[in-house]
Amino acid sequence: xKKSRKVRLRRIAERTAKRKALRDGExxxxxxxxxxGGYGFVVPDDGSGKDEVFVPAKFAGFxxxxxxxxxxxxxxxxxxxxxxxxxxxxxxxxxxxRQRKSFVGQLVEGSFVAPLNKRLPEVVSIYGSRKGAVxxxxxxxxxxxxxxGELTGKIGEVIGEAGVLSADLxxxxxxxxxxxxxxxxxxxxxxxxxxxxxPRSDRRDLFILTIDPFDAKDFxxxxxxxxxxxxxxxxxxxxxxxxxxxxxxxxxxKLAGLRGFSCYLPGRTLPMLPAGLTAKISMQENQDSLAHSxxxxxxxxxxxxxxxxEHTLVKVAQRLDYDEVQEFLxxxxxxxxxxxxxPETLKLLAQVVRKMRSYREKTEEFIELALPEVRVICDEKSxxxxxxDRKISRESEQLVEECMLAANQFVGxxxxxxxxxGIYRVHPEPEMEKTVEFSEVMHDAFGYNVGDxxxxxxxxxxxxxxxxxxxxxxxxxxxxxxxxRASYSVKGDIHFALGKTFYAHFTSPIRRYADLTVHQQxxxxxxxxRTKSAxxxxxxxxxxxxxxxxxxxACFAANDRLKLRMVQEMIERExxxxxxxxxxxxxxxxxxxxxxxxxxxxxxxxxxxxxSEGRINIGSVMKLRSDALRF
Numbered sequence: 001x002k003k004s005r006k007v008r009l010r011r012i013a014e015r016t017a018k019r020k021a022l023r024d025g026e027x028x029x030x031x032x033x034x035x036x037g038g039y040g041f042v043v044p045d046d047g048s049g050k051d052e053v054f055v056p057a058k059f060a061g062f063x064x065x066x067x068x069x070x071x072x073x074x075x076x077x078x079x080x081x082x083x084x085x086x087x088x089x090x091x092x093x094x095x096x097x098r099q100r101k102s103f104v105g106q107l108v109e110g111s112f113v114a115p116l117n118k119r120l121p122e123v124v125s126i127y128g129s130r131k132g133a134v135x136x137x138x139x140x141x142x143x144x145x146x147x148x149g150e151l152t153g154k155i156g157e158v159i160g161e162a163g164v165l166s167a168d169l170x171x172x173x174x175x176x177x178x179x180x181x182x183x184x185x186x187x188x189x190x191x192x193x194x195x196x197x198x199p200r201s202d203r204r205d206l207f208i209l210t211i212d213p214f215d216a217k218d219f220x221x222x223x224x225x226x227x228x229x230x231x232x233x234x235x236x237x238x239x240x241x242x243x244x245x246x247x248x249x250x251x252x253x254k255l256a257g258l259r260g261f262s263c264y265l266p267g268r269t270l271p272m273l274p275a276g277l278t279a280k281i282s283m284q285e286n287q288d289s290l291a292h293s294x295x296x297x298x299x300x301x302x303x304x305x306x307x308x309x310e311h312t313l314v315k316v317a318q319r320l321d322y323d324e325v326q327e328f329l330x331x332x333x334x335x336x337x338x339x340x341x342x343p344e345t346l347k348l349l350a351q352v353v354r355k356m357r358s359y360r361e362k363t364e365e366f367i368e369l370a371l372p373e374v375r376v377i378c379d380e381k382s383x384x385x386x387x388x389d390r391k392i393s394r395e396s397e398q399l400v401e402e403c404m405l406a407a408n409q410f411v412g413x414x415x416x417x418x419x420x421x422g423i424y425r426v427h428p429e430p431e432m433e434k435t436v437e438f439s440e441v442m443h444d445a446f447g448y449n450v451g452d453x454x455x456x457x458x459x460x461x462x463x464x465x466x467x468x469x470x471x472x473x474x475x476x477x478x479x480x481x482x483x484x485r486a487s488y489s490v491k492g493d494i495h496f497a498l499g500k501t502f503y504a505h506f507t508s509p510i511r512r513y514a515d516l517t518v519h520q521q522x523x524x525x526x527x528x529x530r531t532k533s534a535x536x537x538x539x540x541x542x543x544x545x546x547x548x549x550x551x552x553x554a555c556f557a558a559n560d561r562l563k564l565r566m567v568q569e570m571i572e573r574e575x576x577x578x579x580x581x582x583x584x585x586x587x588x589x590x591x592x593x594x595x596x597x598x599x600x601x602x603x604x605x606x607x608x609x610x611x612s613e614g615r616i617n618i619g620s621v622m623k624l625r626s627d628a629l630r631f
Contacts, residue, residue: 032063032069034065053073053090056089064098064100067095101142102156118557133158168558169558173265178265181270201313209317209345219282223237228297236294237295237507238312243519244290245277246273252274263551285318302358322396329395370393371477374599411504411518421537424491427486445617471618475619488514583618583622
């Protein structure tokens with residue numbers, strides 16, 4: 001039996017067992033996770049491991065994202081045999097605990113507020129004093145409920161005028177509860193930290209490079225490469241030894257743990273560690289730096305044969321950025337300030353990394369969704385939007401990423417070998433309902449027979465078969481939404497997209513607390529000191545997953561808000577402007593489209609559709625006047 005067939009049968013058996021554990025008419029309780037589409041999911045809180053319950057929008061009642069609710073399970077619909085093959089469906093019958101105490105929204109006409117968070121109702125009625133707020137202002141609303149349970153409330157704080165960059169970002173930070181920058185007192189305390197001692201190897205003889213964005217402020221990873229002369233190579237991945245500066249349970253360890261990550265909103269950077277300390281820890285060019293290095297022996301096929309891990313003293317020979325490295329890889333262009341050894345080092349590094357990536361592709365069958373990242377660029381000093389940046393991963397970025405993946409995997413495998421509790425990055429296989437739904441859409445909208453995208457080989461073959469047309473990114477985005485969200489766990493379960501197990505995060509301890517925790521565990525191990533247990537790290541992993549989701553939500557909200565403002569300003573300057581759009585959803589009342597230049601969605605009513613387009617399907621490309629778009 002083929003592996004894909006076995007995997008599918010196993011997943012169906014697991015789903016069937018979970019589904020049998022839930023009976024029609026049974027009531028379960030749990031926390032509801034709402035989506036922008038108005039539907040939600042509830043995971044039973046009894047610890048039974050029962051399957052999550054899908055709650056359609058029409059059965060969600062007045063439940064809000066994060067509420068603890070009671071859900072009554074519904075039987076399969078008559079005439080819908082496919083329901084029996086899908087997960088349980090339920091209806092919210094009672095809100096047991098409303099977790100949300102406040103939300104941020106924009107004051108609109110009358111006594112109404114439009115919440116910033118798309119997981120909340122589109123409009124909420126409020127009462128009481130406006131506290132000086134006028135239409136268009138951002139306000140914080142203290143949550144209350146009406147007699148029938150509908151969300152309402154009153155203004156607790158006026159944040160600022162919507163459309164002003166600083167106020168928009170203040171509103172996002174308030175809604176997603178993001179901490180501000182460190183105080184000057186904290187900065188001074190952090191700059192005074194003296195690193196702890198540990199036995200180190202002096203590796204300042206290595207020719208080491210950093211490769212980062214041109215405007216990078218943190219330098220927590222660097223690379224070296226050596227030809228061993230026997231057909232093998234030694235790749236050095238050098239990571240800033242943050243654990244030397246941040247000790248468990250001390251002040252900045254606690255503060256970093258609360259923040260979880262560095263957050264990069266457009267025009268506002270919120271670092272996990274104080275900026276002065278980050279600069280001190282970073283591996284700056286021509287400075288002695290403390291590193292935690294992984295040395296991997298790689299053969300001529302790109303296979304990692306063995307590895308070692310050392311605390312080191314290093315000196316970065318040259319700082320490079322992705323753009324100049326890409327110029328070198330594409331055209332052999334050598335930067336004006338490059339050292340003599342830089343070109344030959346880059347050439348050898350690229351040669352080895354290409355082999356590593358090729359070997360990993362054959363053996364792990366990783367899934368790569370080459371979707372462009374569209375983000376707003378802001379000038380933090382002038383507090384202005386300067387443009388849109390549309391990025392697709394290039395070989396220069398992949399060169400660094402491949403080395404980081406290898407180091408993360410090496411450390412992740414070493415943790416259980418050393419009987420050391422750690423935090424792993426996990427990405428479960430897609431849920432069967434999502435894969436079936438995706439296959440149906442592909443067949444109905446495009447005529448594609450996809451197969452099971454929960455099988456990596458099948459998924460890769462389908463992606464490779466896609467033609468290079470405007471619909472490709474749409475389909476890749478749909479695949480991404482069919483996948484589960486990656487998270488952190490103390491169990492080394494599968495990372496589906498990478499095709500790895502026991503995969504840790506080790507390479508970004510300056511900006512990710514999960515990485516810093518792994519560094520601290522290894523530090524304690526290397527000094528024969530007490531390490532944290534898996535039960536302690538389990539709460540850290542759960543906290544990091546929750547914070548990451550919140551930060552992602554804040555970044556999406558900030559980018560979408562600023563992109564929308566840019567588009568609206570374009571329309572004001574040129575009312576008859578046309579935008580290229582791709583149809584992403586068909587509705588009876590019209591179509592939902594995406595503006596690929598901005599990665600924004602809009603709605604076009606049936607009556608505003610162009611009459612000369614002929615048959616319109618999902619993936620159709622149209623030029624639409626701005627007055628036809630509803631954002």
